[in-house]
Amino acid sequence: MNAERFRRELEDTPAxxxxxxxxxxxxxxxxxxxxxxxxxxxxxxxxARWLLMTADRACSEEFYLTQEFLSHMLGxxxxxxxxxxxxxxxxxxxxxxxxxxxxxxxxGLEAAACxxxxxxxxxxxxxxx
Numbered sequence: 484m485n486a487e488r489f490r491r492e493l494e495d496t497p498a499x500x501x502x503x504x505x506x507x508x509x510x511x512x513x514x515x516x517x518x519x520x521x522x523x524x525x526x527x528x529x530x531a532r533w534l535l536m537t538a539d540r541a542c543s544e545e546f547y548l549t550q551e552f553l554s555h556m557l558g559x560x561x562x563x564x565x566x567x568x569x570x571x572x573x574x575x576x577x578x579x580x581x582x583x584x585x586x587x588x589x590x591g592l593e594a595a596a597c598x599x600x601x602x603x604x605x606x607x608x609x610x611x612x
Contacts, residue, residue, distance in 0.1 A: 505610050512606045520599040526559050527567040531596035533557060534577065534586060536603065544586040571595060 493500045553564045571577045576592045578585040
C-alpha cells in the first residue's frame with residue numbers, strides 16, 4: 484500500500500487512526516523508558532527486563548538470542564551480557580547456551596528486572612488492551 488492510499492484509509496477509518504495513535508503512543512513511551520533504563524540501571528536488571536519483554540512478544544519462554552544481538556540491544560559489550568546472563572543462570576532464573584534462551588523462573592526474573600518492565604507492561608495493557 485502506498486503512502487497516499489494509507490493516508491486516505493486513515494482519514495476514512497477513524498478506528499484505524501485511533502488504534503494507530505494508541506500504538507505510536509505506547510511505542511514512544513517504551514522508547515523513553517528504554518532510554519532512561521539504559522542510562523540509570525545496571526546490565527543485569529536490563530537484561531532481565533529485555534528477556535521478559537521478548538518472551539511476552541514471542542508468546543514463549545524459549546527463544547534464540549545471540550550474545551552479540553543482546554549486546555547491541557543493551558548497549559554493552561558482549562562480556563557484559565556474558566556476566567549478566569551468567570548471574571541470572573546461577574540463580575536458576577534462565578538457562579542460556581549458544582543462543583538458546585529459556586526462562587526457568589518467570590517470577591524470579593520479574594523480581595530481578597528493573598521497574599521499567601512493569602512500567603512498560605502497564606502502559607501497554609492500559610493503552611492497547
